[in-house]
Amino acid sequence: MSPGQKGKERKNMQRALGQVTRRDLLTMIGATAGSAALYQAMTTLGHARSSPYKGPVNLQGDPGAAKVLILGAGLAGMVAALELRAAGYEVEVLEYREKAGGRCWTLRGGDTYTELGGFRQDIEYAEGNYFNPGPWRIPHHHHAILDYCRRLGVRLEPFIQRNHNAYLHSTAAFGGKPQRFREIATDFRGHTSELLAKAVDQGNLGELVSDEDKEMLLEALRINGVLDRDFGYVKSQHTSEFRGFQSWPGGGANAAPRPSEPIASDDLLQSGLWRWLGEAETVNHQETMFQPVGGMDMIAQAFEREITDLVRYNTKVISIKQDETGVTAIYEDTASDAEPQETRAEWCICTIPFSILGQIENNFSDGMKGVIDKVHYAGSVKFGLEFNRRFWEEDEHIYGGISYTDLPISLIGYPSNDYLSGGKGVLVGGYSQDAGAYQFTAMAPKERIRKALEYGAIIHPQYRSEFSTGASVVWHRVPWALGCYGTWNNRKADYDRATRFDGRTLMAGEHISYLPGWQEGALLSGLDAISRLHDRVMNG
Structure with a gap:
């Protein structure tokens, strides 16, 4: 880059700094300074929050003979059932499926799954392999789900989110060739640090940096950006210790490493x-x-073992009616041709997704019905592709983590377990949201798999020869959810109404939380609902 070009680039940065938004600032901090600085900045700006879970719920007092009807045996429903029974309530749970768990769901060899449209998938993974169509990871600060895993004996292992040896890929960049994450991350940090360091050194940031802080900031940029003494980001042994070597250090003759060439800043930005x-x-x-x-679903199974005697499976709720003394649910047994049946309780916790609940006859208030109708559910598709060998490990030395792409599959997720085990392995062969998922929603399962293989082979050519079998789930065609997670058009106006008692019913689930799509949101919502219900029972 010529001196004139560099000067123009510095001026553009100065101009941008005067118009930076909170989102832009957080993105810049995260990209150049890392997660610790990003978290501190987000906390200061009011964005980052740990889970408010403080420990086991404590429902004091005797509820007498009060019965609670829980609709849905997902995590919100099961945690409500578990804790309410422990507090002395009579509990009954109605669950549409043949098993509990809701979106906490795992597919294994021998399973079958039929989606809307009658498309059936017979899962043929090798023994021990599996695919999580819904949630697949748990953050360290989701305290509620971690506590219940501890209490219920669910064994956990690390999930690798970021892998510096995985790929970043764009069809329009570098001839469509995937680039290693570490190379892009190091070069981006280096080039932006060089640009900012020279702007600071030449006084181009004006009053944004005090004289006292200038030298400290320059040193920080030099160290974190892997810059030389002249604040340049250049090819060197030092930069290669971060971005990788052209020829890696070895042993014996001709073992000296050779540094790699950084990607030009213009190419990187474009x-x-x-x-x-x-x-x-x-x-x-x-x-x-x-x-x-x-x-x-080891989490779902652990909850289910505790409350399975309370659950009535294969029950499709077709009517929910409440009056001054209780709630009546009418349901069909989907496993038989029996006539509809009904059950009644003094109270109800409804965890049915609003996407389904809006289609069930009910006499909720007009206000609640309005909220139910306005909450939409995000589209999503996820692929579980099994291959005859773990080529990502054997050929490309990728152990866990995620490669990202602008292809319609959005990403490829590598398993965080059974490393170096040989034999067949399952990749997340794509995980797309909303608009990216719609094209797959319109396809039959076999066509979806074909397209996922076509796209994935652009990043991993081994797809073509190593594919064994696969499964896919498009969430708008899941009969018991009709979407991946709840999205609010106007949370500020509607959320408070959704959390209030409607007659003798409380709503719960991930959609009644500020953690949409996360299991933590479902648990916190369920625990909040039973705490408020218990307070109502005790205090009237």
């Missing part, structure tokens, strides 16, 4: 690959993250 550098810096994706050993 590539757009830097857009994914902050994915693992958001507080819900920072290390350490966890996953249950053996599949996410």
Whole structure:
């Protein structure tokens, strides 16, 4: 880059600094300074919050003969059932599926899944392999779900979110060739640090940096940006210790390493690959993250073991009516041709997703009905692709983590378990949201798998020869959810109404939380609902 070009670039940065938004500032801090600085900045600006869970719920007092009807045996419903029974309530749970867990769901070999449209998938993974269509990771600060895993004996292992040896990929950059994460991350940090350091050194930031802080800031940029004494980001042994070597250090003859050439700043910026550098810096994706050993539904199974005698499975609720003394639910047994039946309780906790609840006959208030109708559910598609060998480890030395791409599959997730085990392995062969998921929603399962393989082979050519079998779940075609998670058009106006008692019913679930799509949100919502219900029972 010529001196004139560099000067122009510095002026553009100065101009941008005067118009920076909170989001821009956080992105810059995260990309150049890392997660600790980002978290501190987010806390200062009011964004970052740990889970408010403080420990086991304590429901004091005898509820007498009060009965609670819980609709739905997802995590919100099961934690409500578990704690209410412990507090002395009579509890009955109605669950649409043949098993509990809701979106805490795992597919294994021998399972079958039929989506809307009658498309059936027979899962043929090898023994021990699995795929989590819904949640697949647990942040370290989601205290409620971690506590229940501890209390219920669910074994956890680390989930690798960021892998410096995974790929970043754009069809429009570098001839469509994937780039290693560490190269993009190091070069982006180096080039931006060089630009900022020279702007500081030449006084171009004006009053943004005090004279006292100038030298300290320059030293910080030099160290963190891997800059030389002249604040340049250049090819060297030192930069290669971060971005990787052209020829790696070895042993014996001709073992000396050779430094690698950084990507030019213009090429790097134009590539757009830097857009994914902050994915693992958001507080819900920072290390350490966890996953249950053996599949996410190990959590559902642990809850289910505690409350299975309270659950009536294969029950499709078709009517919910409440009066001054209780709530009546009418349901069909989907496993038989029996006539509809009904059950009644003094109170109800309804965890049915609003996408389904809006289609069930009810006499909720007009205000509650209005909120139910306005909450939409995000589209999402996820692929679980099994291959005959773990080529990502054997050929490319990728152990866990995620590669990102601008292809419709959005990402490829590598398993965080059974490293170096040989044999077949399952990748998350794509995980797309909303608009990116819609094209797959319209396809039959076999066509979806074909497209996922086509896209994935652009990043991993081994797809073509190593594919064994696969499964996919498009959440708008999941009969018991009709979407991935709840999204609010106007949370400020509607959320408070959704959390209030409606007659003798309280709503709960991930949609009644500020953690949409996370299991923590479901648990916190369920615990909040039973605490308020118990207070109502005790105090009238």
